[in-house]
Amino acid sequence: MRHVLVLVDRNPADGSVCRSTCALLTLARRLGSPTAVLCGPPGAAGVALLGRFGAATIATITRSELEEHPAAARVELLSHLVRRTAPVAVLVASHRLGQEVAARLAARLGSGLISDAVDVRTDADGPVGVQAALLGAYLVESSVTRGVPVFTVRTDAVAPEASPVEPAVERVDISFPPTVRAVRRIARRPAGAELRPVLATAAVVVAGGRGLGSRQSFGLVGALAEALRGTAGGSHTATELGWCPRRDQIDQVGTIVHPRLYLALGISGSVRHRAAMQHAETIVAIDRNPAAPIFDLADLGVVGDVHRVVPELLAEISRRKATR
Structure with a gap:
């Protein structure tokens, strides 16, 4: 079964895995075997929660670039994993950071991007994203015709469903190029x-x-x-x-x-x-x-x-x- 990459959201206050990730994993299981991409130390609680919602593999990496250059470093990390694992799709939560990462990743890969999906499923031709259009009067089904599909998902439109597995934890070894450091975070919110x-x-x-x-x-x-x-x-x-x-x-x-x-x-x-x-x-x-x-x-x-x-x-x- 092919992998589906899911970028894990973490609470900046305590590092816990966010509900949005559980929703992404629920959708990812429809497409293939979910691989949760976890930036930072995994922690026992995080591994347990990701496993509870079906993450067969947890790819972890702890590097300062992910904190100082959050968007560029995540794009580099995901593009590295896409080249290495050839996933069927990449799923990211539809918030400001997620939208930036997904757009830059799609451009990097030369792939199609489906944004603000409220549902994701698969058919004979591959992954299909469902989007709300015209103030929700219609639901539009879209699919990517080139490259690895990248989806941003409105995760609160998805009810997380548990499907417990025992995840395999793998550490990712990657060297970030100097271009990742072109923009860095210099301040935080209060x-x-x-x-x-x-x-x-x-x-x-x-x-x-x-x-x-x-x-x-x-x-x-x-x-x-x-x-x-x-x-x-x-x-x-x-x-x-x-x-x-x-x-x-x-x-x-x-x-x-x-x-x-x-x-x-x-x-x-x-x-x-x-x-x-x-x-x-x-x-x-x-x-x-x-x-x-x-x-x-x-x-x-x-x-x-x-x-x-x-x-x-x-x-x-x-x-x-x-x-x-």
């Missing part, structure tokens, strides 16, 4: 921001928009996200007003999310915003305008002032946590 889940793969997303009224009020978004152990984001307008970092913008040109729970605070719901969050499993919207388009998508809509509703919601969350 420690508090590092602890939150990555926006593109977070299971809970809280987003704020113009309806919050000010940068100070936008703090309600972060407070609610922290209370729910989720990740904060914002609309295009909130980003343009400087209330939300550009990296946390949720729309067609920013980040596309697919969480289990999406809370929209003071967001009217432009077409570009709805296109990026409409596939959330459950959508809760709070806005004072009952005609806001966001309510057309919402599973639960609250017509009211976010400055009154959200503090009450936070107080209720605190009460329930206290009684556990």
Whole structure:
């Protein structure tokens, strides 16, 4: 059986394997025998989790370049493994780093790239990626016609399914060329921001928009996200007003999310915003305008002032946590 390379996501706070990797392994098993590419020390817990979700092989490597030059080093590593193992496909999570790595890898290999897949399967001609198109009105099936297919996957659209195996752990020996060091990481986010889940793969997303009224009020978004152990984001307008970092913008040109729970605070719901969050499993919207388009998508809509509703919601969350 041919191998499928899966780039492992790790939590930057503690090095644990992220849920997104379990989803990727679930899809990879449909295509072949998964090889988890693990950057950094494997650790017993990481090996056990990867084995639980079907990683037959774990290729590990610990080199400073992977930390200092995260995108370029991963592209070099994956291209090395593709040449060595001739996999049937490469699967990467669809977040900022994953999108960059996948695009550069496809260019390096001369292969086709299918981005933001919500499902991956195989047929007689090989791997097939399923993408949502036209605001989710259609599902489009695409396949690569040249080279090793590279997929980026919206992992929160995939329910991880365990399939335990005893993985073989292999250490990768590779020398990174000087070109890998052309760009290096010189700074990190503050420690508090590092602890939150990555926006593109977070299971809970809280987003704020113009309806919050000010940068100070936008703090309600972060407070609610922290209370729910989720990740904060914002609309295009909130980003343009400087209330939300550009990296946390949720729309067609920013980040596309697919969480289990999406809370929209003071967001009217432009077409570009709805296109990026409409596939959330459950959508809760709070806005004072009952005609806001966001309510057309919402599973639960609250017509009211976010400055009154959200503090009450936070107080209720605190009460329930206290009684556990």
